[in-house]
Amino acid sequence: MTTPTSTLRRQNVLSLFQEFVEQSIAAGGSPKGLEAAFAEKLEVSRATWSMAKSGERPIGDKLARQFEDRCGQPSGWLDEERAPKGMSQAEQQFVALALKTYRETNSDGRKKLRQVLKTWSTDAA
Structure with missing residues (x-):
């Protein structure tokens, strides 16, 4: 693309x-x-x-x-x-939020988070 x-x-x-x-x-x-x-x-x-x-x-x-x-x-x-040299501040904030959410939820929540990201990625392509 x-x-x-x-x-x-x-x-x-x-x-x-x-x-x-x-x-x-x-x-x-x-x-x-x-x-x-x-x-x-x-x-x-x-x-x-x-x-x-x-x-x-x-x-x-x-x-x-x-x-x-x-x-x-x-x-x-x-x-x-x-290739980007590093993550922007917005990207760093997103990764921190995703990691925090991932760590604070249970197995079902992690599966849902992964599915949302996969679906979003597929829809955006």
């Missing part, structure tokens, strides 16, 4: 943002203001970055090339599928 370009671009720019955050904090920077600093690096408004990050605004060709250029990536980099 091929991932839509809009999804790839969003995932990849989020990866660039995560890298930016990690580098900034490793260099002794404060975690506050990193959203604004990244928007500044991309040369877009904070609102544009926020909407692109959340998926409210698709990242079109012009914006994709701008983001790549400002982050030192070759043209087309955002359009390539790549």
Whole structure:
């Protein structure tokens, strides 16, 4: 199954943002203001970055090339599928919730949880 370009671009720019955050904090920077600093690096408004990050605004060709250029990536980099480097905060929260639910229920509850996830996965495909 091929991932839509809009999804790839969003995932990849989020990866660039995560890298930016990690580098900034490793260099002794404060975690506050990193959203604004990244928007500044991309040369877009904070609102544009926020909407692109959340998926409210698709990242079109012009914006994709701008983001790549400002982050030192070759043209087309955002359009390539790549393995994620780690789990996002939302993914970590989901896994923690699923694990907590799994651990706190009995055998029947675990079976139901697995079945829901299998059904959901099949329906989404």
